[in-house]
Amino acid sequence: MATARAKRSELAQRELRGKQAAQLASALQALYEGRNKLIKEMRALRFMEREVYVPPAYAASTIQIRTPLMNDLVQRLAGALSVNVPQVKVPPRPKGDQALAQRNSTLLEKWTQTWLQEMEHQENDRIFYRFLDYLCRDGHGVLKLTHKNEAWAELGEVADDVTAEDAKAFSEDRKLQKTGLSLPFSLKVVDPLTFYPRYTDGGLAEVLEITKRPKIYVAREFGVSGWSEDTKPVFGRAIETESSSAMTGECEFWEHWTMDRVDYYINGTWVGGMEHGYDRIPYFHALGTQTSSRDPDKEGLSVGHQLRHIIPALDSLLSMKTNAAFLTSYPTFKRERPIGAPS
Secondary structure, three states, X not given: OOOHHHHHHHHHHHHHHHHHHHHHHHHHHHHOHHHHHHHHHHHHHHOOOOOOOOOHHHOOOOOOOOOOHHHHHHHHHHHHHOXXXXXXXXXXXXXOOHHHHHHHHHHHHHHHHHHHHHHHHHHOOOHHHHHHHHHHHHOEEEEEEEEOHHHHOOOXXXXXXXXXXXXXXXXXXXXXXXXXXXXXXXEEEEOHHHEEEEEEOOEEEEEEEEEEEEHHHHHHHHOEEEEOOOOOEEEOOOOOOOOOOOOOOEEEEEXXXXXXXXXXXXXXXXXXXXXXOOOOOOEEEEEOEEXXXXXXXXXXXXXXXXXXXXXXXXXXXXXXXXXXXXXHHOOOOOOOOOOOOOO
């Protein structure tokens, strides 16, 4: 049983990690503000959501025209790139038995190829296409690969004192059980707007993934029983569903990944964490149109970045042309004075 001193020490560590995570979130959100603004601009162009300016006097009669150039460009490119699944190549080890090394590398290639296809089936998502869509449209693509401990939790472990024959039978039975279970991995496509990495000279050192999630989802996952008036999660006591603390709406959810730990926060409050044991951060970040710039808003650009000013101009011109046609097409010319009469 943990002593009172150990509990106080753990509580102090949680508070320290929470303060450090809050400071990191503030700094990274400021650092990536330009990137997020540019991504949102590209998405507005892709989904034709950008408003066309119309003078108030013409607002009632003008039809806003929005061109689908950005959407067409992203769909065509992402579709063309995802026609074939990625081909995995594993070079054989240069030392030792070359025939054995080649067989092992071939097995690894086939296993990884099959694993990627099974991940799409298991996640019920077109992972590769969605990743490429983000990459082409936003200029950033992010994947997250984690281990699902609960997937094989029902598989038992062989006892230490069993005979070799029983151990072999147990191993064969365990292998058969695995075929009926899902793979103990999760491969997710992460929205680049929620991805806040911190890089050092050694590479990716820290990641904050900041998302908005329904309160009821995180409540069930982390055992939250309600919400206090300052929106902090409450544990261990019932909350009336009709009260202002009902499980409605969204909350801000943080995943803070370092090289050895992952910690979870709801509205800034620590709700869980563990030593993950991956020896690395399980995010894979790719850039779209990569440039030599190190600025977060310029190092990876959308394929439609060069059209970001042309498309709004074209929308305005087409809207004006449509309005001009409307104003000159519907009025009917009628002569009210005889020819030659003074105007």
